[in-house]
Amino acid sequence: MLQEKLQDVFNEPGCSTNQAKSEKERKKGCSKALKPGAAAGGCAYDGAMIALQPIADAAHLVHGPIACLGNSWDNRGTKSSGSQLYRTGFTTDMSELDIIHGGEKKLYKAIKEIVQQYDPPAVFVYQTCVPAMIGDDIEAVCKFAAKKLGKPVIPVMAPGFVGSKNLGNKLAGETLLDHVIGTVEPEVTTPTDICIVGEYNLAGELWLVKPLLDEIGIRILSCISGDGRYNEVAQAHRARLTMVVCSQALVNVGRKMQERWGIPYFEGSFYGVSDMSDTLRTMARMLVERGADKAIIDRTEGVIAREESRVWRRLEPYKPRFDGKRVLLFTGGVKSWSMVTALEGAGLTIVGTSTKKSTKEDKERIKKMKGEEFHQWDDLKPRDIYKMLRDSEADIMMSGGRSQFIALKAKVPWLDLNQERHTPYAGYDGIVNLCEEIDKTLSNPIWRQVRLAAPWDLKPDARPDAKPVGA
Ligand code: SF4
Secondary structure, eight states, rough: HHHHHHHHHHTTTTTTHHTTSSSHHHHHHHHOOTTTTTTOOOHHHHHHHHHTTTTSSSEEEEEOOOHHOOSSSSSSSOSSSSSOGGGOEEEOOOOOHHHHOSHHHHHHHHHHHHHHHOSSSSSEEEEEEHHHHHHHHHHHHHHHHHHHHOEEEEOOOOGGGGGGGHHHHHHHHHHIIIITSSOOOOOOOTTTTTEEEEEBBBBBTTTHHHHHHHHTOEEEEEEETTTTTTTHHHHHGGGEEEESSSSSTTTHHHHHHHHHHHOOOEOOSSHHHHHEEEEEEEHHHHHHHHHHOOHHHHHHHHHHHHHHHHHHHHTTTTHHHTTTEEEEEEEHHHHHHHHHHHHHTTOOOEEEEEEETTHHHHHHHHHHHOOSSSEESOOOHHHHHHHHHHHHHHHHHEEOGGGGHHHTTOOOOOOEOOOOOOOOOHHHHHHHHHHHHHHHHHHHHHHHHHHHGGGGGOOOOSSOOOOOOTT
8 A cells, every 4th residue: 555655656747856757767766865974854754744743733643662753742843823732742652562562552542542631633643664564554543543433533654764754745645635635524615715735834934924815815725734723624625726835745735636626736935025926926816717806816916016015125224234145045945946036135145056855847947047057956965065165155054954063064154944943934024034034143243253263273372361471
């Protein structure tokens, strides 16, 4: 079953990277073998958990040794406006005895305990490497528990060893398609109902976008999965339009929703002024094409005009401060191009961007914007990044947390752009937040301090504790 699912995911027609490969290459999957010394990213289970855990009112139970869950409280900074249950880490904490005798009974007991104590609308059960290897039939236990306890109990079959975090995201999407989406009917529907896929409400980003959609008259019927509720996700099949936010991670959900329920989808971004405006325009246009009132187009243009003039006014003070400042962007996916436009709009110069997780379209888009000469790196090694920073080719690096130490070692300012950050960067207000953070990072006096020579590297009479001559 899992093998079939993996082949299906690897054959994703909506993923241009996969489609560009030969059939033989496609079968091998997306993960590249790691070279000795390279740091591995998260596993498939981790990716599945990232994609589903923001469903805030559901319980998320990890069936495996305790270390797979990691933290017993909280997640990567995704926010909820209501239930906080998703922040509790549930695990079956498998031990050696469970490996010998099997963990199925323990799993059922854990599900039962969660249902009795917390009464969530659903329980997601995550498979990890150990139960997959000893052959625990998680699907059967979930089916049995759902029948016995009268609640949806959903098996998430993405054990870590099958591949990367990105593959885990996709398998989580498949789980929703197989077990959740289409199982609940909404009480009311409107012609402007949308489903957003791949938005995790990190640091509350969705809340910077939602008020604008409310003002235009677009309703988020379902968000997969930021600030999500189980029943809303289950109603996603009644949306009139799907927006896929991260072009690679959950494109399979957008495409299959189109295939099964005829819902058109588009890939968009909430990062950067022009991309935010493009996204709102595309949403309004596609909803009108599907029968929504034409008035939303005018309302959208009104909101865009007001917000753009407001944001440019707010960005004005940063322009002289950013003059001549160069940024090394080390992110991926949609962010690789939408951040380029956003930062250049604020007066920064981008020296290059990584495109490891970007699609062919993402790369083409950057090429169109910046020309052939612009640096796009598919696989920039840590030592090359370090060399660039040490040779002062950039004044600041923006990346995910894993590469921060390269910048810190090179004594160059660094700003977190990925999921662990605490500031929302989406929407028009988000770009102002981003510029404020860049400004604070660049002007932090610590950088002057750390670049000073260490006392033990100075000549004795130049050391701070040197006694004045004749003292
Ligand atoms: S690779 Fe396997 S054992 Fe390690 S965290 Fe992922 S699921 Fe758990």
